[in-house]
Amino acid sequence: MTNTTAIAAYWDAAAPGFDDEPDHGLRDAETRAEWARLLDGWLPPGxxxxxDVGCGTGSLSRLLAEVGHRVTGVDLSPRMVERARLKLLAGGLTGRFLVGDAAAPPTGGERFGVVLCRHLMWTLPDPSAALRDWVGRLGPGGTLVLIEGRWGGAGSGSPYAAGAGALPWHGGVGSGELAAAVRPLVADVRIEPLSDNALLWGRPVTDERYAVIARV
Structure with a gap:
């Protein structure tokens, strides 16, 4: 088991420097444009x-709000959520950001056209339950977008919170395993490899990075 208070404290401490990673802050124009292009292709038109579950500092939320989508972001870290709110405000954009468990977002019975998750699955004590929850929040024809990976060297250092080393997908999850977990819950699944797109990461990478796009 993991301690949510300790986990929130870990990400609170990480928040000030979180956007220093090229794919977190999206400060480079080419990196921003490449993420925007992919999101446009994955999400339905209009x-x-x-x-946005596990929204972090809201960089993807901001890209989506910039093209008119109505975004709700959820993160366990209050400091991440505050940075996400400020990021949208700085761009003259609107969005709703909530502090809460991304595996069971505090949005009641609301339904969404898209549930988006990036680099979160490795932190979850019960990823299968989270996937069922997220799919249940989608309206008819809704889309689940999971941007994930199995990162080189992940899991070799100290766990980010007590007990994290025992998490089912600590260190990441391969595309085949994640797609297999999603497939019984949805009508259609596809995998899009992302490892060979250095623009997304600000550098070339050699580990497995991908998106699973599913529709209900």
């Missing part, structure tokens, strides 16, 4: 309600 403004939709998007639930």
């Amino acid at each position: 403004p939709v309600d998007v639930l």
Whole structure:
């Protein structure tokens, strides 16, 4: 088991420097443009309600709000959520950001056109339950977008919170395993490899990075 208070404290401490990573802060114009291009291809056309689970500092939320989507972001870290709010405000954009468990977002019975998750699955004590929860929040024809990976060297250092080393997907999850977990819950699944797109990461990478896009 993991301690949510300790986990929130870990990400609170990480928040000030979180955007220093090229794919977190999206400060480089080419990196921003490449993420925007991919999101545009994964999401349905026209403004939709998007639930960004584990939104961090809100960089993807901001990209989505810039093209008119109605974004709700959820993160366990209050400091991450505050930075996400400020990021959208600085761009003259609107979005809703909530402090809460991304595996069971505090949005009641609301339904969304898209649930988006990036680099979160490795932190979850019960990823299968989280996937069922997220799919249950999608309206008819909704889209689940999971941007994930199995990162080189991940899991070799100290765990980020007590007990984290025992998490089912600590260190990441391969595309085949994640797609297999999603497939019984949805009507259609595809995998898009992302490792060979250095623009997304600000550098070349050699580990497995990908997106699973599923529709209900």
